[in-house]
Amino acid sequence: MMSDALMRENIAKPIIELRHLSKLYKMGNQEFYALNNFDLDIAHNDYLAITGQSGSGKSTLMNILGCLDYPTNGSYKLKSKDVAQLDETTLAGIRNLEIGFIFQSFNLLPRASALQNVMQPLIYRGIPIKERRIKAEQALIRVGLKERIDHLPNQMSGGQRQRVAIARALVTEPAILLADEPTGNLDSGTTMEIMALFDELHNDGQTLIIVTHEQDIAERCHRVIRLTDGCLVADSVNHEIEENYIEQQAEKEEKHV
Amino acid sequence: MSSFFFKIVESIRAAAHSVRAHGFRSFLTTLGIIIGVASVIAVVSVVQGLSSSITSQFDDMGTNVVNVNAFTPLKDRLQGKIAKLSYRDFLEIEYKVSGINHITPTVAATGPNGVVQYKGESTATRVIGTGSSYQALYGIFPEEGRFFNLSDDKSRRRVAVLGDSILDKLEIKGSAVGQYIMIGGEWFKVIGVLEKRGKLFGFDQDDFILLPYTTTRALMGGAEEPDISISLQVDDASQLESIKQHIKNLLRRNHNLSKDMSDDFKISTAEQMLDTVNSITSNTTMVLSGVVGISLLVGGIGIMNIMLVSVTERTREIGIQKALGATRVDILLQFLIEAVFLCLLGGLIGLLIGYGAGALVSNIIDLPSAEVPMWAVALSFGFSAGVGLLFGIIPAAKAANLDPIDALRYE
Numbered sequence: 001m002m003s004d005a006l007m008r009e010n011i012a013k014p015i016i017e018l019r020h021l022s023k024l025y026k027m028g029n030q031e032f033y034a035l036n037n038f039d040l041d042i043a044h045n046d047y048l049a050i051t052g053q054s055g056s057g058k059s060t061l062m063n064i065l066g067c068l069d070y071p072t073n074g075s076y077k078l079k080s081k082d083v084a085q086l087d088e089t090t091l092a093g094i095r096n097l098e099i100g101f102i103f104q105s106f107n108l109l110p111r112a113s114a115l116q117n118v119m120q121p122l123i124y125r126g127i128p129i130k131e132r133r134i135k136a137e138q139a140l141i142r143v144g145l146k147e148r149i150d151h152l153p154n155q156m157s158g159g160q161r162q163r164v165a166i167a168r169a170l171v172t173e174p175a176i177l178l179a180d181e182p183t184g185n186l187d188s189g190t191t192m193e194i195m196a197l198f199d200e201l202h203n204d205g206q207t208l209i210i211v212t213h214e215q216d217i218a219e220r221c222h223r224v225i226r227l228t229d230g231c232l233v234a235d236s237v238n239h240e241i242e243e244n245y246i247e248q249q250a251e252k253e254e255k256h257v
Numbered sequence: 258m259s260s261f262f263f264k265i266v267e268s269i270r271a272a273a274h275s276v277r278a279h280g281f282r283s284f285l286t287t288l289g290i291i292i293g294v295a296s297v298i299a300v301v302s303v304v305q306g307l308s309s310s311i312t313s314q315f316d317d318m319g320t321n322v323v324n325v326n327a328f329t330p331l332k333d334r335l336q337g338k339i340a341k342l343s344y345r346d347f348l349e350i351e352y353k354v355s356g357i358n359h360i361t362p363t364v365a366a367t368g369p370n371g372v373v374q375y376k377g378e379s380t381a382t383r384v385i386g387t388g389s390s391y392q393a394l395y396g397i398f399p400e401e402g403r404f405f406n407l408s409d410d411k412s413r414r415r416v417a418v419l420g421d422s423i424l425d426k427l428e429i430k431g432s433a434v435g436q437y438i439m440i441g442g443e444w445f446k447v448i449g450v451l452e453k454r455g456k457l458f459g460f461d462q463d464d465f466i467l468l469p470y471t472t473t474r475a476l477m478g479g480a481e482e483p484d485i486s487i488s489l490q491v492d493d494a495s496q497l498e499s500i501k502q503h504i505k506n507l508l509r510r511n512h513n514l515s516k517d518m519s520d521d522f523k524i525s526t527a528e529q530m531l532d533t534v535n536s537i538t539s540n541t542t543m544v545l546s547g548v549v550g551i552s553l554l555v556g557g558i559g560i561m562n563i564m565l566v567s568v569t570e571r572t573r574e575i576g577i578q579k580a581l582g583a584t585r586v587d588i589l590l591q592f593l594i595e596a597v598f599l600c601l602l603g604g605l606i607g608l609l610i611g612y613g614a615g616a617l618v619s620n621i622i623d624l625p626s627a628e629v630p631m632w633a634v635a636l637s638f639g640f641s642a643g644v645g646l647l648f649g650i651i652p653a654a655k656a657a658n659l660d661p662i663d664a665l666r667y668e
């Protein structure tokens with residue numbers, strides 16, 4: 001068990017620290033910075049929206065945050081550990097342990113049932129099949145898909161597929177949840193359902209980072225950053241929501257005591 | 258190590274899932290392996306059944322047995338000459354060559370003497386005249402009754418020993434021993450029935466009657482001396498060559514062959530014949546193995562081809578798996594084991610088909626039972642797994658080396 005002091009210090013320390021981060025693409029003779037000298041701290045239990053025009057570097061940033069891609073320069077500390085230049089196999093392990101991905105196009109394995117999809121990341125963690133099944137079922141129940149456990153992706157609606165993807169991201173209990181335009185393929189009703197689910201996860205202590213084009217989604221988040229041509233141009237905290245949230249959390253804690 | 262084992266088990270699970278998901282395609286993919294292994298097993302089982310049945314024929318024949326037969330060289334045959342061994346040749350060898358254990362002449366009765374009758378039934382068979390040593394030389398013993406002995410032969414008794422099939426052909430009911438049959442118009446008493454030997458290539462090996470040599474000669478009459486063959490057993494194996502040489506010299510002198518003329522007889526030993534048979538079967542096996550090896554190779558290339566297509570098709574899935582934390586080794590193992598799994602599955606199906614086909618062929622050509630030796634099974638499986646590994650490695654490496662972001666973007 002961690003001591004209270006240590007816990008608080010841990011929470012106080014950003015879960016993600018980016019310093020002078022850049023990503024350079026070379027195409028023929030042309031060089032192009034998709035991310036340019038980028039600094040960013042993300043706190044534990046943050047609820048961050050990344051906005052910006054198409055081509056501004058949001059997905060590039062997400063891929064680096066998700067340890068799928070290497071930055072050209074700069075440092076990336078995830079839970080105080082520098083992961084910018086680790087080898088591929090170690091990075092795969094970090095993706096498996098620390099990161100949950102949610103994509104715009106769901107990216108479910110097409111020939112696997114909802115349950116099998118959610119069990120998949122646990123394979124790479126070496127968890128035996130019985131335990132995998134139990135954990136996956138719990139995750140699917142949490143996203144409200146108890147009835148669809150044996151359905152294949154093409155037997156489900158877009159919203160249901162995205163819920164499966166969220167369950168798959170949650171099942172490993174990741175440090176950060178990365179969602180790249182998670183509601184881009186969904187209608188507004190379903191979008192609200194998914195956002196309600198994200199709110200719930202955030203309330204339970206999850207750190208969430210969401211790329212979005214939609215203003216009303218960004219407004220629901222506690223912090224919004226804006227990218228232009230690979231540079232951070234705006235970083236604002238949504239004070240009203242943030243204060244509400246802090247009050248809520250305090251109330252919760254009081255109830256506990 | 259245990260985590261590696263875990264990965265193997267999970268990969269096998271994934272492979273089974275994938276093979277099941279693409280049932281028909283998986284079947285087509287392994288068709289080359291199925292055909293390759295099926296033909297190995299079918300061919301090997303038939304050749305082995307064949308060679309073991311031939312070998313067992315020779316095994317019955319005692320060791321150190323030498324056969325002497327007349328042989329007409331082609332040149333003489335064209336001139337209408339036909340070589341013969343005579344009873345005098347037999348006597349010369351019997352008395353002049355030392356170191357011989359058993360020796361007997363053998364003559365085939367021809368024409369009307371090959372017709373046998375019993376209670377209104379009549380049939381044609383091979384009627385063979387031979388000495389009492391025949392049973393020791395060829396290892397054929399009576400199942401019932403007795404073989405004829407020296408005194409039967411000396412006194413030209415009209416006694417017969419029957420091959421098992423004769424009982425059926427003549428519809429003899431109850432014990433044949435003690436009954437009378439008619440051969441070439443003369444009555445013979447049945448004194449023994451030989452043990453059954455079965456069929457070879459559809460040729461009934463029990464369809465013959467043995468009579469004492471002298472009796473047979475009397476039956477055939479004295480018009481023309483028949484061609485005989487001589488079988489003998491050498492006492493001491495180390496003397497075999499010198500005895501063969503002795504017989505050769507003796508016969509050449511008897512037949513008045515001058516130095517420049519070739520032998521008009523052939524001296525062969527059971528071992529020689531066995532060697533010939535063995536070398537034929539092993540050559541056949543080798544040539545066929547080569548053909549089959551090539552077909553397995555072609556099957557392997559087929560598998561590689563489909564696996565490469567399948568890697569491309571599943572690029573996005575691979576990207577997803579990598580995003581979820583699959584390492585290069587995880588993906589490599591997954592595809593490699595899928596290839597090996599497919600090949601082994603093909604090998605297993607091929608084994609069953611090959612075994613069935615071998616049994617069918619053996620049945621049709623009346624070989625005893627087809628036996629598939631363990632080495633052929635092990636070799637087929639080993640080869641299948643090897644083909645899977647060899648041709649699976651390139652697609653698997655291609656999958657493992659995919660960049661996760663590129664793979665996720667793949668449409």
Ligand SMILES: Nc1ncnc2c1ncn2[C@@H]1O[C@H](COP(=O)(O)OP(=O)(O)OP(=O)(O)O)[C@@H](O)[C@H]1O
Pocket residue numbers: 025026027034052053054055056057058059060061
């Ligand atoms: N592999 C690559 N090679 C070269 N250029 C690339 C590569 N990947 C991305 N880029 C470029 O980097 C820039 C940022 O791309 P990115 O995908 O991060 O944009 P984005 O903000 O996610 O846009 P969108 O909102 O359309 O998804 C773009 O101009 C893109 O063309």
Ligand SMILES: [Mg+2]
Pocket residue numbers: 058059060180
């Ligand atoms: Mg993008």
